[in-house]
Amino acid sequence: MPFTKTALAATTLLAVALVPAQAVASPTALAAPDISLSNVQSHLSTLQSIATANGGNRAHGRAGYKASVDHLKSRLDAAGYTTAVQQFTSNGAVGYNLTADWPGGDVNNTIMLGGHLDSVTAGPGINDNGSGSAGLLEVALTAARTNFAPTKHVRFAWWGAEELGLVGSTYYVNNLPSAERSRIKAYLNFDMIGSPNPGYFVYSASGQPSGSLALQQLLQSAFSGVVATELTSVGGRSDHAAFARSGIPVGGLFTGAEVAKTSAQAQKWGGTAGVAFDRCYHRSCDTTANINATALDRNADAIAFALWGLAA
Template sequence: MALAVTTVFAVVPLTSPASATTAQPRPAATDSARSAAAPDVDISRVQGHLTQLNQIAQSNGGNRRATGNGYRQSVAYVKGKLQAAGFTVTEQTCASGCTPGAGPNLIAEWPKGDTSRVYMFGAHLDGVSAGPGINDNGSGSAALLETALVLAQQNPAMLNRVRFAWWTDEEQGLNGSRYYANSLPSTERSKIKAYYNFDMIGSVNGGYFINNLNSTASVPMKAYWDSLGLRPQENIEGQGRSDDYSFQRIGIPTSGYATGASARKTSTEAAKWGGTAGRAYDPCYHSSCDTTSNINATALNRSADGIAYTVWHTSVSGGAVTSAR
């Protein structure tokens, strides 16, 4: 997750009053059937991707910053897995607004489902120079990758189109996702019904936070964590600090999971979720100790399964779609 900045942008409403009233889910019975079909993502495989990203960092000066070879090798690793699974994969060079020398965005689309209704899931793949960036944001990147691979392996009938993205240059100001979002023609922009972001989802002292908790787009994300009794909270710390903001600014509904960065866990949160009150959610935030040892496997597992639940809920055929518009 990028550091907080002082630049202020106008906030685009997540849903208009009209859109909030026009979302028409289909019968709950079919919706439950599809949600029940959502797979359990194997946490050991997610951790395997994290091990690979950590090794890439250690072989490239200890980091995966957007301008370095560690980032480019991370892109190659993710791209190779996706191509082998049958995704349509493209690299997008950030032609303006990115740090000079930054590597590409990586976009992968599953070639099934209605192309006029796209649900997009993203995470930034770059890290800071200080460390390997395993929680920030190998965690989101690895969970997203494994969810995509499970989708390809199960190959279900698709109702809507699913597009995955791994962003460059987030740590320098959300630059890769901003370039992508701002480059979308209006016709393509209107096809994206919601964007879901995953940034730091395995914090060792973390909580369970959802971006735009009460928005229509957040319904499946909240439903999954509610089913685990987690009682998630609004992601206040992350507002405007990760790639969902690039989509929010152009009027696309957004949500996503996070487990916390440098803010400190409150006593109320510790009583609800466990962990240590008064300690940062991620004590290794933007530090050299952000390695594979800096991961809460339980939080990561719950996040990965929630991502899969949301993919199935929004896009897999055979049940209701809770429309974000």
């Protein structure tokens, strides 16, 4: 995530509600598979290796970012996705968005899931946002392995130049023909899902387009019986913002950045009060050692829960 995160507002976990059929199917309609933590960790190790081999980062305009795009594209192509790489220019350098469409489903009812793939120049960006990128990749590969046959069309996305101000996702949305934009019924964003001193935050629907409350409640229900969640008002700090500005319902998950965990949160979630959720936020120490495996596992499963609930 770029810049400073907004304050994190507490709430109790809400039960999932019935929502309009055109937006969200019942999350119990088809059980989501368990997402392999070891596979997600393997993807993170690959992103770390790419950064290490390319000057220590995966930032926009750097070789490490393009290598990250190429690696994900090759995995998704081999799994049967239809991939596309969209180019844009920012700060005098070429950037790239990667999208991957799963065959089938009603294209007039498209569900998108995404997160940014770039890091800052200071480090490899393994939590921010290798974690979301790797979780999305493994969910996509799991869908392919299980012959997922959704009724809605599914598109995954990995955005470039988020750390420069949401450049890639904004470019994507702004360049969609209006007819294509109207086909997107929901966008879910996953930015930092493995923070080492984690919280469990769900994007608040407050102030977001109509339909976002259903997504908030769906994501909250993914953690029901597992861990309590809190709502967070991410505002315009991540890649859901461009979709929200276009009136598309949005939601997302987040495990915290540079804000310190409170005593009440530490009592609820464990970890250390008075210490940032991610002490290595935007620093060189954001490596594979900067990941909480339990948070990564829970959030990867929540991504799958949301996808199966929305699209199946």
